[in-house]
Amino acid sequence: MQNATSRELLARVTDAAPIAASLRTIDSGERPVAFSHVTEAAQPFLAAAIASHIARTFWIVCPTVRAQELLFESLLNWVPQALFLPEAEFAAVENILPDPEIAAERLALLSRVSREAGPHLVVTTKAALEQPAPNLAALKSATLRLRQRSRQPMQQLLELFGEAGYDRVPQVTTRGQFAVRGGILDVYSWQAQLPVRAEFFGDEVDSLREFDLDTQTSVRNVPAVDLLLGAADERGAYVRDYIGKAHLRIDVEPEEHAPAHVTISDGWIGAEGAEDFAGAFHDADVGEFAAGDFLLAEAKRTQFAARLQVWKREGNLVVIYFQTEGEIERFREIMAAADGSLDGVELAEGTLARGFSFPAGSTVVLSAAELFGRYPTHGRRRLQRAEKLGVHRTQIDFSELNEGDLVVHLEHGVGRFLQLMKVPAARGGMQEVLALEFADEAKLYVPLEQAYLVSRYVGVGKKSPPLSSLADAKWARAKKNAAASIFDYAGKMLAVQAERETQLGHPFGPDTKWQSEFEHSFPYRETPDQLKAIDATKHDMEQPRSMDRLICGDVGFGKTEVAIRAAFKAVMEGKQVAVLTPTTVLAQQHFETFRQRMLDYPVRTEMLSRFRSHAEQRKVLQLLRDGGIDIVVGTHRIISGDVVFKDLGLVVIDEEQRFGVLHKEKFKELFKLVDVLTLSATPIPRTLYLSLIGVKDMSTIETPPLNRLPVETFVCGYDERIIRDAINRELERQGQVYFLHNRVHSIEKVRTRIAELCPQAR
Template identity: 40%
Template sequence: PASPADKEDPRAQERQAARMAVQAALLERSPDGPLLIATTLEALFEACEEADVLRNASVALHAAQNYSMRSLAERLGSELGYDSESICEQPGQYAVRGSLIDVYPVQENQPYRLDFFGDTLESIRPFDPTSQRSEGRVDKLLIAPAQAVELTRSRSFLDTYLSDIITQRALPKKSSPGTEKLLGSGLIHWIFVEPSFQGPQTPWKQLVKAWKTAPTQSRVLGLVSADLLESPLGSTSTAPFKVEALEAYRPWPLDMGVGHERNESELEARRNFLQTLAQWANEGQPVECLARHSGELVRMEEWLQATAPKGFRPKVGVGPLLKGIKISWITKNATSSQPDRQPWVLATEYELFGRKPQRLMSLTQRKRLPVRSRLEPIIDFEDLVEGDLLVHAAHGVCRFLGLQTLESQAGAQLVITLEFANAMRLHLPARDAHWLSRYVGLAKASPKLASLKSASWQKTLAAAERSTLDFAAQLVHIQAERDAAPGHAFAEDTPWQKEFEASFPYPLTPDQNREWLAIKADMESSRPMERLLCGDVGFGKTELAMRAAFKAAIGGKQVAMLVPTTVLCEQHFETFRERMCDFPIVVEMLSRFRSPKEQATIRKEMHSGLIDIVIGTHSLLGSQVRFKDLGLIIIDEEHRFGVKDKEALKAHWPHVDILSMSATPIPRTLYMALMGARDLGTLETPPRNRLPIETHIAHYNPKLVERAIRAEIDRGGQVFYLHNRVATIHSVARKLQERIPELKIAVAHGKMGAEELEEQMHAFVAGQYHMLV
């Protein structure tokens, strides 16, 4: 990343640490080793420390050597810019505990524990920042500065770290004999992916012009000897190369659209892609296929064996491209002044199966602990405004008229003024505020205020109590029927089930693994499953739901997944369809995003058994919905559905397994789980490297807002802009549009019609807008 130019940037320290980590890694690399740097134009020409300055500012430690522990701790804080903490958990931190110094170097992906005996460094041990347990030993450690050192001598990042490589290995030297044997301009390429917005203007006008005119999505600039570029820093030093021409090529589209629809065109596209790979292999180009893990490797080998052209057997390997790859240009004629380079073709499961690549985390975000949110009070009477409806436990529905101080024989007293029927008022002492609660009603019409002169409130309470007891008896009857009814016992895992589970690109957390084994045991038993799965957002509930749905569908049963909103319905539909695209499972969606004709067709196919998994909103609760052989019901965000809706599902399908999921289950559901009426599973461990939600508070600054928006859009993301007044929300959107003309903005608020609001949300989720105000 580029260095933050503004001190108001809330992530300035993190971005600076990331730059220092890259510079430190370049200091440790072998001079002749392969090098691949992903960067931006701004960061490439950003002023930075010269290599020898940074090397002298870093601390190199070796085990069994003598160092002053006190001096080292002082240097970490005063010179290297590390933060002193009681526990070392994140990059750029250190902690001194007795004879130990825990330090998290910014260029490393784990912290290290320095164990001293006097002034002798006895051992250097990496440790887990979560458990704080040591894991093995290392002989040496380099601690790079966490913040920029004094720029007594500075040049651009390009001049400092890359100019020697380009000069020595990419540019022909006419005065040196045998230069024709040197690798030409193809050794080093700059690859530019066009951002959503063009960044600041650069001195290299020709480069920008060539960049704009090249085809979108893939640009490769070949560096050859020509006129020198003007130095962006305005110093006497210039980059020893010049852009002569721009090559834009792309052997195969990155997004083939495969793996999303089961039709002939998709299969034909895959076969055509294999024909292209086979043609390249016949031309002598090495072709390799790479899988992320062993599960994908097995499927890739089986698929290639069944569909690859005769005689084409590419090399297949496992391993994500996280530690770097070495690409060698093979010279066919060593005496030629322009050696022929033999390209190396690498095909991943993304090209073969249409799997989307996972976004990698930055170095400073690894192993970061989750941010815990503080619990907020359920009711705060300071938030009440005059006219709000309340319920007095003894007298009934009333209207809040405010707080005031009244004089009495006991002195001044703070009271809550309440209005009842016939304009009668009751002054309730503030100490008795526990008698009050907010009014929550299902009907849209406002309720009648209770009367202080009649017993109508007591009659209402008695009727509600009888109705509650009747409904409770009905619930007990439904639950008793489910307990007595025999359920379907699914078979043990099939090879396809194991293959599907192996296709998940991340390791399960211990909690996920435990709960998945429990869910499988429930499904394989003859008792209908009744399980509640609790876990925070992003803790992996959906993955377990997909595995359960896959197990049911492969076992010959149908699956219904109930979600509260149409937007969430479509998101789950895309996720399920993508994960199961390589298996004979039909996934469909039933919501308002389908036309009436499409909904009728889907219901018909559900009844005939052509659809294996259907994901829908409340439309799944309709009387017209029928299944041929339903085996599993999944309720996502079960707290968003009413008790009657959920119990109606149980009454209609008493033999079916039910898996409910929620981050915040309603008290009744949680109570049933705690008393044993249903099984309870919890996901308390966040997935490794889960990104925390970061909140920064600052005074409103239009420039800061603009920078934040541009940074997110350039990253390929989207922005929510929250405004607190419907009356001025459109003017806010207009001002943002004037400040950033390229921005595509949608506006949504609570006074819109339900369908219009849903359309705006759907368009935003589909990526048609950059920002939703």
């Protein structure tokens, strides 16, 4: 549903004389109608205005996938119910299975457009319209609607699923499957986001619920569900066939002679003669704001406040879009401190790359991203993926061991794997065993029931260890010495831990108003696990005992944001924060991330690594001693003897598994009574064990963010069509491609061939 601000904005545009005249022309059937001089930032807004005035289904056709994603993202500000039709990946290439999520999303959208009267607003690309799709009539006839409290014999449904090619399985795990347990039917339709569980009471559908694949637990009740009984793989038509006679097509930046009813362009696409700028949309003139200018440069704030007053005196409706509520609160504070009046200015939440103005409708729309000097967040639109990115690990498959690989037997030591073979069993018949070789060519046959005693050898360096002997006690002595060393290390670790437990650290206070605003300015939606980790970390910081917490989560799951919020909390109480990273590249990335997130607040962030000259490092060291730096990001350089903090309150260790044991012991000696937050995607067994037994506290982030897509791997023969299509698709999204070739001497030939296949690639 549109809010009042959106409705007023759209009404101002549709009531403006130049736009109203064009809308009457569209209503009368005279087409095509061209809208010229519409700046790129305003094109989604104009499309929303047209759709809001004419109650028909519109197809907005973009030139590229990237343009489609950007337009759709902005369009949601004014038309939240807009639909996104993705392109099918590798649609023209044989032997490549399509992405099941994209295929399901396309099927669901086409089914909805074909069955529901609308009006709909579909955003797509020119290429997507030319891709194969199920026949329109076949898709309609193949859809079965199952309603709660309706009469539908289960046996009849099972026969329909079998005829439609669904597989009957014990438990549903993927699309095209169904399972039966008594009066419960689970089915995962081809176009559905989630599988459905139907409970029958006789022949009546007693309840309908969507459920989670991993946990097999219900997600929500649904009154009705559409089940696709055919046409999923049918390719007898094209997507363009779904554009009905009453539908209207809007082409954005159209090609010449495009079959569009409405065209929108940044340039002039009218008839010959004088250009008409009456209905033009222009870029908003807010001035140039670099990162931090709006907060720190009083002249820039004054300039913006004066521009606001001019717009208001001219009778303009001014709306500013912010990504989060926290940004809105921070903006109000800054303007209040600068005596800037916001009377008559609407502050709305939404994602907008750049602002624009529409003089004919007395409308100015601004983007907070421009004011704050930030790059707007343009993630790929949020796919509601049913599958979760699992974090479960499969057990060791001994069939993957190659002949000659070194292994370790728990009781006998280092051996060499020979083969997986069958030998006569004591009770008759044959049994499968692992054949291992030890010193002096001694053989040991390990039954698969005892395979848990065998593990792959993992060593340091290139030197291979000698094979253990089955005839001596060297391995037993080595295990005994290792156990003694473990006890010695445990004693040292216990002493340090006892000191941390018995001596009180610094208990931080509750969250401040700035902390709340800072957290609300996060431009993404936090996952449930991420919120739990943030709450647990802040709770630890508020306790008298020094924090020692491990945040464990996959790459891209939001561990850094947990550290950023903890660092901000520490800085708000006048404490300093040290962020330790194993590499200079990662230090640079964290430095930019921390600095960007805290630009709107008086927090000074610096970096200490080899990327800084000796003079710069000396200046940073002096500022650290004097308390002039709040957050320092660096590599091992931070634990050097000449680094002295005035009042260190928090240490963040990223990628803990890449630091050596000696470095970690030095950390503990230096930061005995300081809160320590450790981040790792793959913690080493020692750290994980400490967390599991309670020496360290641990938070796990297992929920992937909404934008996170699983890595897709295609294994196929060399096919230049696949290479060309994959590269071109990524370049259309303004992405980058890494092409790996396994021969140095022929790499130039491959580069030349790729350049011929994709001449637009740089």
